[in-house]
Amino acid sequence: RIGRMPSERAALLEAIEGWQWEIDLRRSDRPILTGVVHGLRATYVKGCGCEPCIAANRAYNFERVHGQETDLVDAGKARARLQILRGRGVTQAAIVRATRIRKETLRKIEHGEARRILPRTETAILALTYEIVRKFELPDQYVDAAPTWKLLDDMIARGWPKAWIAH
Ligand SMILES: [Zn+2]
Incomplete structure (x- = not known):
């Protein structure tokens, strides 16, 4: 489930x-x-x-x-988020890289052709903020891993199984 x-x-x-x-x-x-x-x-x-x-x-x-x-959810909230991000100049390519959602799926949500979407698609889109997604504007750019390790260590210390974090 x-x-x-x-x-x-x-x-x-x-x-x-x-x-x-x-x-x-x-x-x-x-x-x-x-x-x-x-x-x-x-x-x-x-x-x-x-x-x-x-x-x-x-x-x-x-x-x-x-x-x-599968129980689909209304695409309205995801569409609104995409439109706000795109309105601020975020490229579709950056959103694809940030969410791993297919380009065509994002296009349909953004333009209202997809009215109902998978809950996990909605979750992935609603997790995006301008600050997060703009880091995906430039592909193949390496950043310091230390803050990520800190978060991972924290989650692991709180008992989150690695498989769940990876998922
Ligand atoms: Zn593997």
Whole structure:
């Protein structure tokens, strides 16, 4: 039920002491690739067998099979956010890089052709702020990793499983 569980229910589960959002720990013969971005179906397709990549592939397959059963949400809030960002000069390419949402999907949402969208698509778009997305204007630009490590260490110290952070 990745991305499908009502947040109140997720919060109730998270309130249980020791609760972990673990995924299927099935053994895999696939190697864990290095030098790639994990937690993506594309990386799974390249052959990665790490938990986040397997989870991403499973979520993709579930979506493909159960796509029509998914509860879609109104695209209005996401559209408004996209229009504000675009109005401030943010390029579509930067939004694609920041969200990993397909260009065509973003175009349809922005222009009102897509009226209902997947909850996770809405979440990804609403997570964007001008400050965040403008960092994606220039591709292949490396920044200091220290602040990211600090956040990761903090989440791990609070008990967030790495697989969940990656997802
Ligand atoms: Zn991987």
